Amino acid sequence: MSIVNLQQVSKSFSKGEEVITPLREVDLEIHAGEFVSLMGPSGTGKSTLLNLVSGIDRPDAGKVIVAGTDLTHLNRNRLADWRAANLGYIFQTHNLIPVLTAYENVELPTLLLKLTSKQRRERVNLALAAVGLSERAGHYPRQLSGGQEQRVGIARAIVAHPKVVVADEPTGSLDSETSEQIQHLLQRLNRELNITMLMVTHDREVAAIASRQLTLDRGKFLTAEDLAPC
Structure with a gap:
């Protein structure tokens, strides 16, 4: 079953007098x-x-359908509600709030959902356990390593049981050993929790952990023939 469906999507931005079109009729x-x-x-x-x-952005043309909802024409409030219930986001730089503990950072997305305090507590504890940080729940970001901070960010992304998780260079700020640990974690969560993941990376080794690899160039997806050596 399709959970992300882009149909003939184009998007342009203006940069001074120049018009930049990063996506051209993408499916x-x-x-x-x-x-x-x-x-x-x-x-x-x-x-x-x-x-x-x-x-976060709207297409200039085409449709963006995610988790059964056409996002193209939703207003800002309805988009915020949809995002809280359906989407998790993993950032390259963690984006944790320094004055909140690991538990409180992970709990944040659940505050936007209609959950009881018991349900929130259960979800947060499960998410921290899934990334191996139950014992660090009361620690602040400054008390965690870079890899642990990213694990908190991943727990925050999955705590609301999203249908889709998007990850923007999730290992880009980590050393090679920690990057490998995060790669294995993402693979395990995808496999064990059946979470749909879309990950951007510049690293071919990181890209290879996914079940399918795509390459964008000049606003279009490259085909197998485009990628074949001459």
């Missing part, structure tokens, strides 16, 4: 439970595509 279908990685040179539309799937 994309991702099935529930799939793990897709997205590569490509800088400025080729990877982050734009993530923002469209997340409802």
Whole structure:
């Protein structure tokens, strides 16, 4: 079953007098439970595509349908409600709030949902356990390593039981050993929790952990023939 469906999507931005078009009539279908990685040179539309799937940006043309909802014409309030219930986001730089503990950072997305305090507590504890940080729940970001901070960010992304998780360079700020640990964690969560994942990365080894790899260039997805050596 398709959970992400982009149909003939185009997106342009103005930069002074120049018009930049990072996506040109793009089609994309991702099935529930799939793990897709997205590569490509800088400025080729990877982050734009993530923002469209997340409802942060709107397409100039085409449709963006995620988890059964056409995001194209939702107003800001309805988009915020949809995002809280359906989407998790993993950032490259963690984006944790320094004055909140790991538990409180993970709890934040649940405050936007209609849950009892018991349900919130259960979800937060499960999410921290899933990333192996139950014993660090009361620690502040400054008391955690970079890898642990990213694990908190991942727990925050999955705590609301989203249908789709998007990850923007989730290992980009980590050393090679910690990056490998995070890669294994993402694979395990995708497999065990059946979470659909769309991940942007510049690293081919990181991209290879996904079940499907895509490459964007000049606003279009490259085909197998485009990628074949001459």
